[in-house]
Amino acid sequence: MTHDLRTRPDIDGDGDGDGDGSRELWERLARVEERVRRAVAARHAVDPDPDDPYRGQYLTPEAVERILESPSTFLPIANRDGPTPSAPSPAGGRLGRLCADFALLPLDVELLLVAMAPDVDARFERLYGYLNDDLTRRRPTVGLALELCGQPSAGAGRFRLAPAAPLVVGGLLEFAESESPLLSRVLRVPDRVTAHLLGDDEIDARLLGVARVVEGGRVPETEAAAPLTRAARAANPLVYLLNRGGDPIRPAIDALASAGLRPLVVDVAALTASPAPGPLTRVLAMEARLGGAGIVLGPLEAMAPQRPEQARLLRELCAACGGVPLFVFGTGGWDPLWSRESPLLFTVPSPAPAQRVREWSWALAHAGSAARVDMADLPAADLTEAVASYRLSADQVRKAADVAVRMAEVERRPLRADDLRVAVRAQNGAGLERLARRVEPAVDWTDLVLPEPTRRALGELALRARHRDRVLGQWRMRPGGGRGRGVIALFAGESGTGKTMSAEVLAAALGMDLYVVDLSTVVDKYIGETEKNLERIFVEAADVNGILLFDEADAVFGKRSQVKDAHDRHANIESAYLLQRMESFDGIALLTTNLRANLDEAFTRRLDVIAEFPMPDERQRLALWDRCLGTELPRGSDLDLEFCARRFELAGGSIRACAVTAAYLAAETGLPLTMAQVVSAILQEYRKLGRLLLESEFGPWLGRERLDGARPTTFDDDRRPTTGGRPRP
Incomplete structure (x- = not known):
């Protein structure tokens, strides 16, 4: 060797080679290098042919004699350099934080550094090949790592590499050639761990598209953030946020940031769609520990935890994140089978209109400053009116604000309220389009010719849609009974009197898309299938800022009849299901019918607005x-x-x-x-x-x-x- 690791590179450019407290790391690696030098010298001294090009491909009688004369594996190996591997772990720097976060012993640190050395200095590859007596194996085996740490191969040190040991459970060490005996297995340190110790804070490449770190400025702390911050600092930081019409991501992010942690937001769909989601959960937990982060996961229903394989995946994630703050959110209850520990439960209510406007103002200001778009021409009143009827998560607000600002930037004009409406519609998922026909509104109030009572009913419907969060959420005007915060209306009148067009006008006034449900795709002759089809529509519609239109609704929402046979009984079950589901629906649904008398009277009680469409005079x-x-x-x-x-x-x-x-x-x-x-x-x-x-x-x-x-x-x-x-x- 012509140089050693004591000549450390200057990582942070300050001239001292101490990139983010890495001085201790380089000193420890230098001691590993000294032990490797001594091991190579000792091997070379008894090697009759150190330059043999076919080393490792055959076994001579002399080599057998050397194996028999080697020290017993049940005795400790003499320390070849001054400092012992049992020296205290460093208290500062990244290496010290790694020891604390992963509960590592001094021997664990030495094993980690021995395995990491080839990733820092390529010379170790050839030296390890020589010490392995096989130049094709350029990383340390378990036996060689124990030898370099002064541990007998049959001693207690090998248990620090067991499957339940911190190095392995935490993902800091990986094994290759798992079919080989333990001492012959090759050790490898993941690239993310090496990069972290060298000063890199970029997220693990295996998590790209699955998780992202939320950085930068944040909105003012919400009311729910204070107890959530204390929960993030608790000994068992598993928290379940029960979503009741609010945005659970924002309070979770605020709580983690207040606790001094980086929020790591997980895309549940990408995680479950991964070919190997199980290993990804361990990578996710390791990334959170390395980066001092907390995990935000949801919505839980998108993970389908009721399925056995998904429930097992969630349980693995909760187990891997032991000690790491894990915030999970969803709209349903938490099953105790999903984790060994029970989570702390918090309810996330619907945000007040002022809070929603602050979210939008912050997101628009952040996007506008980056794009250099003038925000002064969008009055606060216009912003409040434009976003009043939308229900978006913090991530959706951020994306919509970015789209709206870029639209204004491309056209070189100030931001307008119409830009926000178009940007919000761009956030709607395509799931509902597979179940209903999407109609982009192309008409407005001036295109309607209706009698004054009908116009007033439509105006009341638009008013309810804009202020439902304040009236039903903040003022709690519809408490109990599992009632949702939706708005349900009935348009009754003869064919051609303007019912569908009025729905389109209403969607345009609210800045939403209209989704027309095709009943041919809903009604099924098999028992129970109609309810399943409707449930899929309601679930998809709950996550979309749109209006759901059931045209010719009497085909589905008909009267319940006297039970004379099994067909009547199941038809009544369908109607009963729809009664309950419409009442718990959180979106905007419109029903149109030519024959109002055919609708069940129980539906009428659950309707917010009934608009009559008479023949025009x-x-x-x-x-x-x-x-x-x-x-x-x-x-x-x-x-x-x-x-x-x-x-x-x-x-x-x-x-x-x-x-x-x-x-x-x-x-x-x-x-x-x-x-x-x-x-x-x-x-x-x-x-x-x-x-x-x-x-x-x-x-x-x-x-x-x-x-x-x-x-x-x-x-x-x-x-x-x-x-x-x-x-x-």
Whole structure:
């Protein structure tokens, strides 16, 4: 060797080579190097052919004699250098903290340093190959590590490498060639442990995409953070946060930060989807100890702990995190089988509106400062109104704020409230889209033509959606009984009266997407399957900022009947399940029906708003005709919309269909829309609806249509429709 580890590299650039208190580490590694030098010299002194290139591939009689003359494995090995391996562990620096966090003995530290030496200095690879009598084995075996630490291979030192020993349980040492005898197994230190001791604080590469460390500024401490901080410092820091409509991640992060720990937030979906989630739990616990972190895990229901393999995974994680603060959150109860110790239970209520606005303000300010976007043009009142109806976790708020700010930055304009609404919709998962049809709202209040009572009912529904957290959560106006904080409304009226369009307008006003449930994917002929399908929809909808629309709801929410056979009994069970599930639903659900009388009366009691959609009167029909024909379609001089509104009693949906049909007829002629084309479209709609064609409604247009129906329609040179050789009026 031409140099040794006593010439330490300058890790932190301050000229003393003491990167983050690593002086002790380099001194200890230098003593390991001295022992290796002495071991190599002792081996070389009795080796008849130290330059043999085929070493380890055959065994000569002389080698057998040397093995027989070697010291007994049951006697301690003479100390080859001054300092003994039983010297006290260092009190400071990363090595000292490692000893304290993993409960290591002095011998454990020596074994760790012997195994880590090849990762720090490549010369140790060849030296260990020589000492192993096999140049292909360039790391220390268990037997060689014990020898270098002055321990007999059959002594108590080998038990410091047992499966239950701190070095192995903590993940600081790994074994290769596990099928070999213990003394022949190769020791290896994970790269993350070596990097940590050398001053690196980056998260373990095996946890990328599974966990992330939350750094940087934080919002002011919440009310729940004080007792949670004391829980994080407790002897058994296992905490379960029961989510009741709030954001459990934020108080957990605040509590860990207040306790002086780095929050390590785990993506449950990525953890369970990993090919080997069991080993990852041990890596996660090791990372938390190395980095002085606490773990935040949830939501627990995404882990599906009711399944045996997932329950076992959760139990392994709780066991591996012994002594590490572990905050688990979910909406259900905690099963004692999931951990050896019972957790401390805290309930996370729904946040107050002021707290939610502070979350958004902090996230927007943080994102805006990085993107250099002016936040002054977004008044506090607009921010409060824009985010009032959303229920997002702290991570979702951070992501939505970042998206909104980047949208404003790309377009080089100040941030607007519409940017927040678009960014929130981008956080909705795709799970509900597999069960319902997503509709992005493209209409607003100006597109609605409704009577005043219906408009007031819709306004009340929007008001309830915006302030439900304050009224139902903060003021507790719906206590007990497992009731949720959802808003349920019924839209009742004939087909085409604007029920679905009103749902779309309401979604646009709240800045949400509309999810229309296709009942063909819900109703199942097999017993119990309909309830399972509905449960999947409700579970997915609870995590989405959207409005759930059950169109033609009487097909599912029908009246319970007298039980005459098994079919009636199971049909009543479906209705009873829906009654309970709708009451515990935390989102916004709209039911539409053409036949309100078919709905069970028990549903009516659980509805927050009932909006009646009557057939439009003459004034409303005139407004509908004008709206549906739009402003871009050219209109002829003979077009009489007042006649259409007065004579034809059509719903808004039918008027829109007539307007579209008439527009196609006008497009074919290339001329402005005429009254004849509008009446022709109305006649087609009447036939489609199965209604009688009465002279009292159509007047002279009905006779003209009958006359025209007996003559072939052709086109003249100007592409004008003609009948019997004469142009139509």
